[in-house]
Amino acid sequence: MSLLAQRLADLPGPDLAASAAVEERTAQVLRPSGALQWLDDVAAWKAGWQRSHRPTVERPAALVFAADHGVAAAGVSNYPAEITASMLAATQQSKATINAFAHTIGATVTAVDVGVGEPTNDMRHEAALSPERFDEITQVAFDAVDALDTDLLVLGELGIGNTTAAAAIAAAFAGGEAAVWVGRGTGIDDAGLERKKTAVQESVRRIAGVVDPLEILREVGGSELVAMAAATVAARHRSIPIVLDGYICTSSVLPLHRADPAALDHCIVGHCSAEPGHRKLLDAMGKKPLLDLDMRLGEGTGAMAAVPIVKMACAGVVEVATFDEWFGSE
Numbered sequence: 001m002s003l004l005a006q007r008l009a010d011l012p013g014p015d016l017a018a019s020a021a022v023e024e025r026t027a028q029v030l031r032p033s034g035a036l037q038w039l040d041d042v043a044a045w046k047a048g049w050q051r052s053h054r055p056t057v058e059r060p061a062a063l064v065f066a067a068d069h070g071v072a073a074a075g076v077s078n079y080p081a082e083i084t085a086s087m088l089a090a091t092q093q094s095k096a097t098i099n100a101f102a103h104t105i106g107a108t109v110t111a112v113d114v115g116v117g118e119p120t121n122d123m124r125h126e127a128a129l130s131p132e133r134f135d136e137i138t139q140v141a142f143d144a145v146d147a148l149d150t151d152l153l154v155l156g157e158l159g160i161g162n163t164t165a166a167a168a169i170a171a172a173f174a175g176g177e178a179a180v181w182v183g184r185g186t187g188i189d190d191a192g193l194e195r196k197k198t199a200v201q202e203s204v205r206r207i208a209g210v211v212d213p214l215e216i217l218r219e220v221g222g223s224e225l226v227a228m229a230a231a232t233v234a235a236r237h238r239s240i241p242i243v244l245d246g247y248i249c250t251s252s253v254l255p256l257h258r259a260d261p262a263a264l265d266h267c268i269v270g271h272c273s274a275e276p277g278h279r280k281l282l283d284a285m286g287k288k289p290l291l292d293l294d295m296r297l298g299e300g301t302g303a304m305a306a307v308p309i310v311k312m313a314c315a316g317v318v319e320v321a322t323f324d325e326w327f328g329s330e
């Protein structure tokens, strides 16, 4: 059994007393009942998974996993594979979009190399990752989460070709035509889009008969996708709620959801990507994105954009006086 499967088997649930306490306070604060709607639910969700009656977002952090993809050789991206290494360096030196977004709200960004210069196997022809590599990457992601001191985790990725891996995962789980799950990623042209469809079709056909969700992730995922899935499980064990990013991030955790429908209960979806498969995937998973800004970047940027909303939702319960506190003191 893989390391990830082992940790997935004993996921803790939320602190129901903490979320109930927030729901109770929500009903008493100085505003008309129900006026914040979904934001109040977000605060209760945060309380339950943070295990605190007074949920906060004080130390948001992003983990950005980077890796190369064998399938990039199929001409499935608008950019060369070398961009992944450059973007990893840019992120480590605080020059990427995710760093700029994080900076505005005081979040930290940790970029983690899980396979740059060590591409996955070409998923069209063989398993993207060996069981040993799968475990190795899982351990790196577990350690990365352990090293954080955070109360809200953003997951992001870098990996030229990874919208093709994401589409293959979505197609393998949700079925239907490959065309439904394939989008333009970094902006590929029509011929490139056809190559993506073919690559996804070939990969999904090759693994027909594989039923174990984590095995499907190993077969057609990518190193940074496995790392995001592993970080999701690790964060659950450490009571760290998560904001998921776009299509790639969501696809990477889909296998967890299939293995255990409650596995993503500590995750909220930051935004809906312009990549067309994302909305379909979210619908299939019953997840509603906080933002819909037509973004299609990755790196965790859409999730980071949603962090202030989670922070406001918490403040909107914790910092607002109740009717009793206010009128009782008048």
Ligand SMILES: Cc1cc2ncn([C@H]3O[C@H](COP(=O)(O)O)[C@@H](O)[C@H]3O)c2cc1C
Residues within 6 Å of the ligand: 076, 077, 078, 079, 083, 084, 087, 157, 158, 159, 160, 161, 162, 163, 164, 184, 185, 186, 187, 188, 297, 298, 299
């Ligand atoms: C400069 C640059 C910065 C990026 N930051 C995120 N991505 C995003 O685009 C890539 C996926 O798209 P595709 O499947 O079409 O290759 C990933 O690296 C993803 O993180 C970037 C892509 C580029 C070119």
Ligand SMILES: O=C(O)c1cccnc1
Residues within 6 Å of the ligand: 163, 185, 186, 245, 246, 247, 248, 249, 273, 274, 275, 278, 295, 296, 297, 298, 299
């Ligand atoms: O939705 C995403 O995560 C995405 C879309 C395009 C390019 N990179 C990431």
